[in-house]
Amino acid sequence: MSHTILGxxxxxxxxxxxxxxxxxxxxxxGIDLSRSTTLLILIGIGIPKFLMIAGIFMHLTGDKDxxxxxxxxxxxxxxxxxxxxxxxLTHPDATTALPAICRPGYYGL
Amino acid sequence: xxxxxxxxxxxxxxxxxxxxxxxxSDITGALLGICVGFVFIGIGLSxxxxxDLSFDGSYEPKAVGAPFKNIDIRKVAMWVFxxxxxxxxxxLFSTYIRYRVGLPKCxxxxxxxxxxxxxxxxxxxxxxxxASQLIAASWWHLxxxxxxxxxxxxxxFTVVQALRYAKMPDLDEEVRRKKIxxxxxxxxxxxxxxxxLKMVEWFIGFNVFGHEIPSLVSEGYTIHAANYxxxxxxxxxFMANIRVSASIFFVTTGTHGIHVLAGVIGLLYLTLKAYRGxxxxxxxxxxxxxxxxxxxxxxxxxxxxxxxxxx
Numbered sequence: 001m002s003h004t005i006l007g008x009x010x011x012x013x014x015x016x017x018x019x020x021x022x023x024x025x026x027x028x029x030g031i032d033l034s035r036s037t038t039l040l041i042l043i044g045i046g047i048p049k050f051l052m053i054a055g056i057f058m059h060l061t062g063d064k065d066x067x068x069x070x071x072x073x074x075x076x077x078x079x080x081x082x083x084x085x086x087x088x089l090t091h092p093d094a095t096t097a098l099p100a101i102c103r104p105g106y107y108g109l
Numbered sequence: 110x111x112x113x114x115x116x117x118x119x120x121x122x123x124x125x126x127x128x129x130x131x132x133x134s135d136i137t138g139a140l141l142g143i144c145v146g147f148v149f150i151g152i153g154l155s156x157x158x159x160x161d162l163s164f165d166g167s168y169e170p171k172a173v174g175a176p177f178k179n180i181d182i183r184k185v186a187m188w189v190f191x192x193x194x195x196x197x198x199x200x201l202f203s204t205y206i207r208y209r210v211g212l213p214k215c216x217x218x219x220x221x222x223x224x225x226x227x228x229x230x231x232x233x234x235x236x237x238x239x240a241s242q243l244i245a246a247s248w249w250h251l252x253x254x255x256x257x258x259x260x261x262x263x264x265x266f267t268v269v270q271a272l273r274y275a276k277m278p279d280l281d282e283e284v285r286r287k288k289i290x291x292x293x294x295x296x297x298x299x300x301x302x303x304x305x306l307k308m309v310e311w312f313i314g315f316n317v318f319g320h321e322i323p324s325l326v327s328e329g330y331t332i333h334a335a336n337y338x339x340x341x342x343x344x345x346x347f348m349a350n351i352r353v354s355a356s357i358f359f360v361t362t363g364t365h366g367i368h369v370l371a372g373v374i375g376l377l378y379l380t381l382k383a384y385r386g387x388x389x390x391x392x393x394x395x396x397x398x399x400x401x402x403x404x405x406x407x408x409x410x411x412x413x414x415x416x417x418x419x420x
Contacts, residue, residue: 011273015266019259022414026255029245029419042415049411057265057404065180069188072177076192080199087207 014056021045021052110153117146158378166391187398191405194368198409201361205416208353212237215339215349222347230346233336238351240358242339243328244310244418249320253306254418258410260306264299265407267292268400271383275393282386289396290383296403297376300369307366311359332356358417365413368406375399 005013028041055061060070100106120142124131131139170182177185213221215236222228244250271292274285309315314324329337330351337351379399382388388396 011269018262022258046415053404053408068176072188076195083203087203
């Protein structure tokens, strides 16, 4: 893999990037924000952190076998999505609490 | 080793009867099963390590068929193992999402009951009380979890550094040996710090600079808390049955903790091997494969921390 980011060692930069993102994450909880904003911040920070660990520390980018291993790593995503979607569907309010565009009748059907 | 884990887990579960340890007369079989499980795990580990200890990198089998052609078989196997791990944690996260969304949040329920005048004293209401209500209530409460997050990130860095020096060609062998075992020893210490802080957070609590921070258990946040009195209710009549939310928290973070513990066992072995000068560029893949596992543990924590500790 490429061993530099912005001219610095990739692992070193990745570690500091993760540290800074974690500090922001913790700091965001201390600020008096609405729950949805906090959730957005946590997800917004969690995704890049996830990608940084998987991509750089786990070598899913840059190595000669990265592509096939990334596909391998993504394989369970299908099952994870099915699991999460079906959990959503088993929610007691699933049929009534969905946005109107997701409900039968919205498109005149 | 799988048989050992199976025997151990099945027997360990039989030690308990919903939150309590079963009668001593009933646990003999369970204790025996636990011992058998440990013996099988020990045999499996010793065979595994005996093979690896003498591994000099001269024969690393490669996959011959598509799609993994020419990739080390052990590397592919490690990724397949990580699939199964992903499924385990996905099921735990799915459970979390299901109940977090499905059950009313205790604070909201309390406010609704007070507003409508329907709060009945002495009744325990089933609701979802996230551990973050306690943990994120103050910086001191949050400190162990936050330090643990930094520790895991740092440990991921120390593992890749160990791998880097193990793979580095043209490096003096003594320098290589010292670099690798020191980085691995750092990783081990960080992992131990993680587990220690986890115990402090769950069971012990702490007192620093006049701030007395009780543990989750002493706050009453336990898996059999049927009459939990949330601190935000300010000593009112409200009681909550939080068995579901506490169980999800302890099972998920506990499963992650078990993975850290397994990592510590692996790290102790790797550190010992490194101390004996057992790694060189040809057999550094052992650190690489362990590193994949360790980064995965870090990856899971990246999701556990915000959703179980902060939100």
